[in-house]
Amino acid sequence: MTISEILSQRQKTGFSFEVLPPLRGSHIEKLYRNIDQLREFDPLYINITSHRSELVFQDAADGTYRRVKVHNRPGSVAVAAAIQNKYGIPAVPHLICSGFTRSETEYALIELSFLGINNLLILRGDKAKHDARYTPEPGGYAHAIELEEQVRRFNEGYFMDDVRMELAKTPFCYGVAGYPEKHFEAPNPEEDLRNLKLKVDAGASYIVTQMFFDNAKYYDFVARCRAAGITIPIVPGIKPIVLCSQLTVLPNVFHVDMPDPLVKELKKCKTDAEAKEVGVEWCAQQAKDLIAHGVPSIHFYSFLATDSVRRVAQAVY
Secondary structure: OOHHHHHOOOOOOEEEEOOOOOOOOOOHHHHHHHHHHHHHHHOOEEEEEOOOOEEEEEEEEOOEEEEEEEEEOHHHHHHHHHHHHOOOOOEEEEEEOOOOOOHHHHHHHHHHHOOOOOOEEEEEEOOOOOOOOOOOOOOOOOHHHHHHHHHHHHHHEHHOOOOOOOOOOOOEEEEEOOOOOOOOOOOHHHHHHHHHHHHHHHHOOOOEEEEOOOOHHHHHHHHHHHOOOOOOEEEEEEEEOOOOOOHHHHHHHHOOOOOOOHEEEEEEHOOOHHHHHHHHHHHHHHHHHHHHHOOOOOEEEOOOOHHHHHHHHHHHH
């Protein structure tokens, strides 16, 4: 089933979560152990992030340094296939612009089609760490809507060079990202919403939001989306805080605000263990309120937080 079909058929709020592919050189068993902790909550789907290569300096034999590209978290397609095959849960790999060419995207679509994976989350992705601003790869895309167009043409049976394909496949269903507090590069919330509407009109079947810590901002975002004519499901994404440092790291990296009551509680914490308890309690209250408001599903960002997500899910599902 497609994610849009799954969401439309829900009678109660569903549960899903995001995982990262193992670090280069690491085994997939650790990822399986994390998934095993969350299986009992009947996840509707599991998202798999995708990561670009980064330039790093490596020692050369002559004592100099050389710049090489390293892919620290490879294997998103393979991990998605492994998860879907092992657990029978729909896998939703991220398909991103950042760091990838159109040809590489086409190869990924072909592989996913062969593997029976027909759900995607389409994103522009982050800039490279060595760049001051986002720069597309030569032969790549600057915006997620361009990536949507390639997927749409693939669904219609055409390769990127307009050659007709003969693949037995199910068309891809894809979602896009939404930002309750606006994308940090957007000049204002109105322009951000106009861009989101364009992505929806280009064929997106659902929206998953960036993490937020104030439910009022999500409800306002949904209201603005509906007023703009966006009718597809809008899945809230939330994350339990687990480290004291996330008080500053999360706002800096993800450009999100934290409500003052949460900030005050986290400032009282002397240890990460104390911060984790605050994070579980806050996230559980968020989830309970979202469920009371009838959201179609809640998507949990579980990186470094699998145990906390499990505790939140036990409290609310």
